Amino acid sequence: MTIIHLDYDLIHELASLLEEEFPVLVNTFIENSNHLLEKMSTLLAEGDIKIFIMNIHSFKGSCKNLGAEHLADLCMNYETLANQGQIERIDSEFKEIRAELDKVSELLRHYMNSASN
Amino acid sequence: MIGSEPLKILIAEDNETDRMILERIIREQGYRTVMAKNGKEAIDQFLKEAPSIILMDALMPVVDGFEATQKIRFLAGDDFVPILFLTSLTDDLSLVSCLEAGGDDFISKPYRPVVLAAKIQAYRRMLVMHQTLRHQRDEIARSNEHMLQEQQIAKKVFDNVAHMGCLDAANIKHVLSPMSVFNGDVLIAARKPSGGLVVLLGDFTGHGLPAAIGAMPISEIFYGMAAKGFGIENILREINQKLKMILPVGFFCCASMIDISYAQQRIKLWNGGLPDVLLRQKDGSVKRFESEHLPLGILSVDKFKADCVQHEMRLDDRVYLFSDGIVDIRNEQGKLFGIGHIYTMLSQTGETETLFERLIESAIEYMGPEGHEDDLTLVEVTMEPEQSQFDGSVLAKSSAMPGARDWAFSFEFFNETVRDFNPIPLMLHVTMELPELNAFSSDLYTIFSELISNAVDHGLLGLDSALKTTPNGFQTYYQYRSERLRQLSEPSIQISLRHQPEAEGGLLTIEVKDSGPGFDIETIDGLMPGEGEYSGRGIPLLMTLCETVDYLGNGNTARVCYRWRPLPEDDKKEV
Amino acid sequence: MSITTQVSPSGDLLTIGIQGRFDFSSHQDFRAAYENSEGSISAYQVDMKETSYLDSSALGMLLLLRDYAGGDSAKISIVNCNEDVKKIFTISNFELLFDIQ
Numbered sequence: 001m002t003i004i005h006l007d008y009d010l011i012h013e014l015a016s017l018l019e020e021e022f023p024v025l026v027n028t029f030i031e032n033s034n035h036l037l038e039k040m041s042t043l044l045a046e047g048d049i050k051i052f053i054m055n056i057h058s059f060k061g062s063c064k065n066l067g068a069e070h071l072a073d074l075c076m077n078y079e080t081l082a083n084q085g086q087i088e089r090i091d092s093e094f095k096e097i098r099a100e101l102d103k104v105s106e107l108l109r110h111y112m113n114s115a116s117n
Numbered sequence: 118m119i120g121s122e123p124l125k126i127l128i129a130e131d132n133e134t135d136r137m138i139l140e141r142i143i144r145e146q147g148y149r150t151v152m153a154k155n156g157k158e159a160i161d162q163f164l165k166e167a168p169s170i171i172l173m174d175a176l177m178p179v180v181d182g183f184e185a186t187q188k189i190r191f192l193a194g195d196d197f198v199p200i201l202f203l204t205s206l207t208d209d210l211s212l213v214s215c216l217e218a219g220g221d222d223f224i225s226k227p228y229r230p231v232v233l234a235a236k237i238q239a240y241r242r243m244l245v246m247h248q249t250l251r252h253q254r255d256e257i258a259r260s261n262e263h264m265l266q267e268q269q270i271a272k273k274v275f276d277n278v279a280h281m282g283c284l285d286a287a288n289i290k291h292v293l294s295p296m297s298v299f300n301g302d303v304l305i306a307a308r309k310p311s312g313g314l315v316v317l318l319g320d321f322t323g324h325g326l327p328a329a330i331g332a333m334p335i336s337e338i339f340y341g342m343a344a345k346g347f348g349i350e351n352i353l354r355e356i357n358q359k360l361k362m363i364l365p366v367g368f369f370c371c372a373s374m375i376d377i378s379y380a381q382q383r384i385k386l387w388n389g390g391l392p393d394v395l396l397r398q399k400d401g402s403v404k405r406f407e408s409e410h411l412p413l414g415i416l417s418v419d420k421f422k423a424d425c426v427q428h429e430m431r432l433d434d435r436v437y438l439f440s441d442g443i444v445d446i447r448n449e450q451g452k453l454f455g456i457g458h459i460y461t462m463l464s465q466t467g468e469t470e471t472l473f474e475r476l477i478e479s480a481i482e483y484m485g486p487e488g489h490e491d492d493l494t495l496v497e498v499t500m501e502p503e504q505s506q507f508d509g510s511v512l513a514k515s516s517a518m519p520g521a522r523d524w525a526f527s528f529e530f531f532n533e534t535v536r537d538f539n540p541i542p543l544m545l546h547v548t549m550e551l552p553e554l555n556a557f558s559s560d561l562y563t564i565f566s567e568l569i570s571n572a573v574d575h576g577l578l579g580l581d582s583a584l585k586t587t588p589n590g591f592q593t594y595y596q597y598r599s600e601r602l603r604q605l606s607e608p609s610i611q612i613s614l615r616h617q618p619e620a621e622g623g624l625l626t627i628e629v630k631d632s633g634p635g636f637d638i639e640t641i642d643g644l645m646p647g648e649g650e651y652s653g654r655g656i657p658l659l660m661t662l663c664e665t666v667d668y669l670g671n672g673n674t675a676r677v678c679y680r681w682r683p684l685p686e687d688d689k690k691e692v
Numbered sequence: 693m694s695i696t697t698q699v700s701p702s703g704d705l706l707t708i709g710i711q712g713r714f715d716f717s718s719h720q721d722f723r724a725a726y727e728n729s730e731g732s733i734s735a736y737q738v739d740m741k742e743t744s745y746l747d748s749s750a751l752g753m754l755l756l757l758r759d760y761a762g763g764d765s766a767k768i769s770i771v772n773c774n775e776d777v778k779k780i781f782t783i784s785n786f787e788l789l790f791d792i793q
Contacts, residue, residue: 010227017141017230029134054176061205062132064226322748366759367752371784390784408783415755415789420764596764 005100006107007067014066015115023112029066030105033059037094037101044092053082068104071097124241125149127168129159129185130203131177135226139172139203142230146237156180163189163198170240171200172224175215183218190219197247199240203228275332282306282340284496289316290473291496301328302440302494303370305336307343310555313378315343315352316498318438319413320371320391331370331414334359346555349376349385350423351562353413357421360414369414373438377430379501384430387423389413392444393456395437396428401466404428405456434500435469442492449485458483473497521550522623527613535573535610536602541565547614548625557681560662561625567659568629568675569610574598576631576673577608608632622682628674635671695721697729704734711742716749726757736761741772746780758789769793 015022036059043052060075074097081089126148130136140150151166153159157180159173171189175182186200202215205226212223222236282305284291293304301321308314317339321328335356342352353374360370371390378384388394389410396404406426416422430436437459446454462476473495480493526547530538544565548554554561574580578601613628659666663677693712699705708725710718726736736757740746758766769791773781781792 007227013230014138017145018137021137021141025134025137028137032133054178057176057205058132061226062134064205065135065138065228067227320748322752367749367756369752369755371748392783408785411785411788 004069010067026108033101041092071100123147123149125168127151127171129153130174131155146234156185159185160188173200174203186219283308288499288501293494303332305339307340310346312380315376317374320440322368346558348559353423357413358418364414369412371412382431385425385427387425397435397463399433403463430500432500436498438496440494443480446484448483454483520552522618525615529611531609535608572610572629572631576633625679628676630674633673635673693718695725697725703731706733707737709739713745714743714750715747722753735767738770739772740777746777
């Protein structure tokens with residue numbers, strides 16, 4: 001199965017919808033996502049599982065809205081694990097998720113640059 | 118409210134980028150947006166901004182979507198505020214929770230503008246429908262309220278009219294609930310100047326306002342004529358005529374009327390369309406008087422029959438009139454209460470003082486808890502010892518002035534007036550200027566009536582009264598009469614009245630002259646009282662009532678002399 | 693409640709059948725039955741075979757028909773009356789105005 005890092009159809013739609021605010025959206029997404037990952041690490045460390053689940057669920061949602069399907073799937077996996085009580089299988093440093101987020105961020109920046117050309 | 122302004126939509130979403138996207142999509146579609154970051158803000162914004170539609174994220178901090186939805190539903194009360202859950206939840210269980218919390222629909226992530234547009238449109242249409250329905254419902258409620266108020270006013274007017282009478286006399290017991298009045302029941306009673314009572318029970322078709330309106334003129338006629346001493350037949354004729362005139366075709370009044378004379382120890386009754394009138398005699402035997410006539414307001418004046426049945430009525434005998442409300446009562450098994458039941462109860466010997474109350478009680482008991490007590494109309498009149506029951510103040514009003522004792526009055530009418538005008542009320546009116554003649558109004562009515570009909574039918578039209586002797590002939594006779602009246606050329610009738618006082622009482626001379634050819638005076642001698650049953654009246658009747666009956670000229674002038682003496686106190690003549 | 697109409701082969705008798713309750717809600721339908729009939733109807737027949745109930749507004753509607761059909765000269769017969777219906781006609785003495793069978 002192909003991994004979809006970014007759904008370009010959706011991105012096109014968002015770009016034409018938001019116009020000059022599209023970059024704001026993208027930057028907000030990237031910034032907020034990174035903050036969220038920090039927060040979730042802390043939550044895991046403190047054992048605040050319920051709030052963790054809420055956050056990763058929310059993160060998953062916003063990834064979907066930005067067309068970052070693979071990133072959303074990764075979140076979904078962790079959400080399921082947490083729901084099943086298998087906290088020990090969750091990487092508290094979110095290495096895989098961070099890598100994917102970086103990839104998506106790069107793709108988004110690239111998109112914005114080419115759009116303005 | 119859906120007005121001309123764009124819809125206001127509340128967006129409750131905790132994720133910043135999601136919020137941005139959604140807000141943009143909604144605004145692009147032309148709606149006004151109100152934002153909230155969590156459930157608490159959502160509730161506050163709802164109260165402050167009153168949005169029409171809410172997009173609610175399920176999982177939010179502080180207060181989540183479920184709780185916020187429940188709260189907002191409660192606050193919205195009767196109003197319809199569609200709430201669409203924003204969710205990336207996909208399992209059915211979670212979706213069900215959204216619905217149970219009060220959500221109307223779901224929107225899943227990623228947000229697609231097309232989907233959002235379609236859903237918002239759909240709910241917008243629902244909002245319009247809901248508003249329209251509410252509006253219509255309120256309109257109807259207002260209209261109903263208005264109608265109820267009007268009916269209550271009509272009822273009040275009616276109550277005032279109805280209470281002019283003597284329903285609260287000692288020997289009358291009655292039940293007439295407000296609902297019965299709404300259902301078209303009318304109950305009126307008045308004392309007669311000659312001693313006695315007249316009571317009318319009416320049941321109009323078309324309940325409510327039409328009945329209340331119909332009750333008004335008949336009450337006026339009833340009280341007016343009763344006070345003047347008119348008998349039951351005359352009152353019924355007048356009431357029927359009035360109702361025929363004012364009620365549209367298809368509306369009528371089933372009625373029973375009684376005329377009790379204390380002096381003569383008898384009751385006269387007329388029943389047109391109501392259940393049997395029951396007369397319970399002191400020994401417990403019960404006589405039934407069935408409806409023999411068409412209800413009031415159907416027949417024209419010439420077809421109407423005021424014929425009454427007569428029966429003796431002695432001290433402590435009781436008469437019962439009721440509308441079909443009590444007869445039609447069914448018990449829980451569906452069995453009818455019926456006349457039979459009432460008849461049986463009345464037939465029992467024993468204590469009669471509470472018979473009326475016991476009758477009502479048994480009816481109410483029979484109908485069971487589901488029954489309507491409010492459609493019972495029932496009246497009991499007991500024969501009283503003869504006393505001066507009459508309210509002297511009524512007579513006193515008319516005898517405050519001495520009255521016309523020595524006078525003459527003459528009146529002539531021609532052509533179409535002969536056909537269209539009934540002179541009898543005028544003749545009576547003039548005659549009643551002498552109040553003592555009130556006691557004889559029934560006789561005088563008969564005399565005037567007979568003289569006029571003779572003058573028209575025989576004098577002017579030359580109709581053969583033999584036609585009237587068969588049941589169908591009666592109808593033919595009246596039809597023929599109408600046609601012939603139209604064909605007459607320049608007919609006229611002249612009436613002269615002369616009253617001369619005597620030492621006691623007076624002498625009233627009545628002359629009626631018609632412009633017809635007259636007849637052979639000799640032929641009337643052969644007729645005996647009792648001949649010609651169907652036509653009822655005849656010259657012999659005049660001879661019975663009047664001191665003298667003469668025919669002058671070539672037979673086209675009839676003159677009768679009516680001598681009267683004031684009635685002794687303890688032997689009042691029946692009216 | 694439903695109303696059926698039938699014109700006789702000779703075209704001058706209109707039979708109106710009433711099924712169910714004949715009460716105030718029947719007003720419009722009943723009127724339509726005789727007002728909308730074509731041709732020259734000189735006599736009417738109201739068939740009560742399937743009439744379950746009759747109240748005073750039904751009596752009023754019959755009076756309206758009678759008025760429409762010429763008043764005193766109207767020819768209206770009311771047929772197939774069951775006991776209950778007959779009783780109502782008897783108490784109101786409508787046989788004086790209609791031919792009741």
